[in-house]
Amino acid sequence: MTSESTTRVVVVxxxxxxxxxxxxxxxxxxxxxxxxxxxxxxFQPLLYQVAxxxxxxxxxxxxxxxxxxxxxxxxxxxxxxxxxxxxxRMVRTVDNALPYDYLIxxxxxxxxxxxxxxxEPLAPGLKTIEDALEIRRRVLLAFELAERQAAAGEAETxxxxVVVxxxPTGVELAGTLAEIARxxxxxxxxxxxxxxxxxxxLEGGPRVxxxxxxxxxxxxxxxxxxxxxxxxxxxxxTQIDPGAVHFxxxxxxxxxxxxxxxxxxxxxxxxxxxxxxRAGRVLVQPDLSVAGHPEVFVIGDLAALKDEQGRxxxxxxxxxxxxxRFVAKVIRxxxxxxxxxxxxxxxxxxxxxxxxxxxxxxxxAQFGKIHISGFMAWLSWLFVHIFFLIGFRNRLLVFIQxxxxxxxxxxxxxxxxxxxxxxGWNASTQTAPAESPRQEIPAGTRK
Ligand SMILES: Cc1cc2nc3c(=O)[nH]c(=O)nc-3n(C[C@H](O)[C@H](O)[C@H](O)COP(=O)(O)OP(=O)(O)OC[C@H]3O[C@@H](n4cnc5c(N)ncnc54)[C@H](O)[C@@H]3O)c2cc1C
Numbered sequence: 248m249t250s251e252s253t254t255r256v257v258v259v260x261x262x263x264x265x266x267x268x269x270x271x272x273x274x275x276x277x278x279x280x281x282x283x284x285x286x287x288x289x290f291q292p293l294l295y296q297v298a299x300x301x302x303x304x305x306x307x308x309x310x311x312x313x314x315x316x317x318x319x320x321x322x323x324x325x326x327x328x329x330x331x332x333x334x335x336r337m338v339r340t341v342d343n344a345l346p347y348d349y350l351i352x353x354x355x356x357x358x359x360x361x362x363x364x365x366x367e368p369l370a371p372g373l374k375t376i377e378d379a380l381e382i383r384r385r386v387l388l389a390f391e392l393a394e395r396q397a398a399a400g401e402a403e404t405x406x407x408x409v410v411v412x413x414x415p416t417g418v419e420l421a422g423t424l425a426e427i428a429r430x431x432x433x434x435x436x437x438x439x440x441x442x443x444x445x446x447x448x449l450e451g452g453p454r455v456x457x458x459x460x461x462x463x464x465x466x467x468x469x470x471x472x473x474x475x476x477x478x479x480x481x482x483x484x485t486q487i488d489p490g491a492v493h494f495x496x497x498x499x500x501x502x503x504x505x506x507x508x509x510x511x512x513x514x515x516x517x518x519x520x521x522x523x524x525r526a527g528r529v530l531v532q533p534d535l536s537v538a539g540h541p542e543v544f545v546i547g548d549l550a551a552l553k554d555e556q557g558r559x560x561x562x563x564x565x566x567x568x569x570x571x572r573f574v575a576k577v578i579r580x581x582x583x584x585x586x587x588x589x590x591x592x593x594x595x596x597x598x599x600x601x602x603x604x605x606x607x608x609x610x611x612a613q614f615g616k617i618h619i620s621g622f623m624a625w626l627s628w629l630f631v632h633i634f635f636l637i638g639f640r641n642r643l644l645v646f647i648q649x650x651x652x653x654x655x656x657x658x659x660x661x662x663x664x665x666x667x668x669x670x671g672w673n674a675s676t677q678t679a680p681a682e683s684p685r686q687e688i689p690a691g692t693r694k
Contacts, residue, residue, distance in 0.1 A: 255349075259352045260281075281322070284327040299658065300383050301648065301658045338350065353547045357374055357513060371505065406441075406444040409499065418471065421446050427441075451484075491671065510548070528551035529551060535573065547566065
């Protein structure tokens, strides 16, 4: 155990930012408490693989407690943080209050429905393991219900899957759904043809992957079309009903609608009492601390900080990881009295490049001026993601799963668990609504 005088560091969140901060403090003369409402760390970049039945939850998650087993000065508490008392230096949780000398808040982000929260049950987003399992349930269930309906001799329901949002998550979901429909499920149904599933990707802006260069956006769109995805850019969704999506004056019947359009910072940001931006991210100082509280840091998706060129740092794992390590060093230096003066360096993000996957052998990669598309980009994506997965066991398992599914096209985690209800599908008769034939999309909005 640690002595009374040991500096206490509380880390809120065991995601990329929190884990890396706590790890970097593991050998420092401090007592670290990591608080997370979950008992596991989620490797979010592979959530879409769980949502599309390629991987199982345990392969992309790791118990936070076991990650810190070797670090005796780190304790893990599974609890929900509800607020802060910055004057008394306390973190409030649903159970009690935790005192701190330094606080690192790394509570991440969630979905934003731009004020249309009633769309959430109709169009789930992808942020947690639970979200991924719900998406997997809906996608697989749609094929089963359609098969049952067709086997009963009723008119075949056109299977339309709509993904809203053309950022990296929307693109990888749409591409992988197209692959499932055309390959993984082919030859397994007797009354329907899964290959006739329509995958529609709707993006409000003028191009998919807007944070990538224009040539890579174009390439991503081509690769999506090649996989059979219908892409609509500059297209805003105006309404989502059970079983339908409205856009550009059109009502498109949709068996499954997925939301990948908006991100909002954790509500804990506002509870710090510091200024926030429109997405609820805390406007931090250059050293990632909160104005007026040099002992409180906010990192990762919850922090808003611009780089030297005045561009907002993106909400990606490498930013959260580097920020976590940076604040840990600031705390270590302060505790070890390396810095006599309280002046601190500013955080500098080292951008090593961006990768977005689209589907089997389809991806884009941007490393500074080097832009790659297709198989080589996909290979880079594959190895980077295996390398950064937590735990040797998960790396090995994911590598084997991907190698197997590359050769066989199989997706091994095709389990439907929980409810057999699908929004818009007639629950009593288990058939699609009678008025669900697809209305033509006006020519002007087709690409
Ligand atoms: C589907 C998806 C795909 C992505 N793909 C990529 C990618 O390919 N490459 C990339 O670089 N980035 C990707 N990202 C973004 C990346 O995952 C995030 O930038 C990163 O996770 C941010 O780290 P963080 O530590 O700020 O937050 P998170 O990793 O989200 O961690 C936040 C933690 O805080 C906990 N928490 C939240 N609120 C509370 C509370 N009140 N009390 C206690 N605990 C709480 C949560 O349980 C969670 O463990 C993706 C994100 C998603 C959702």
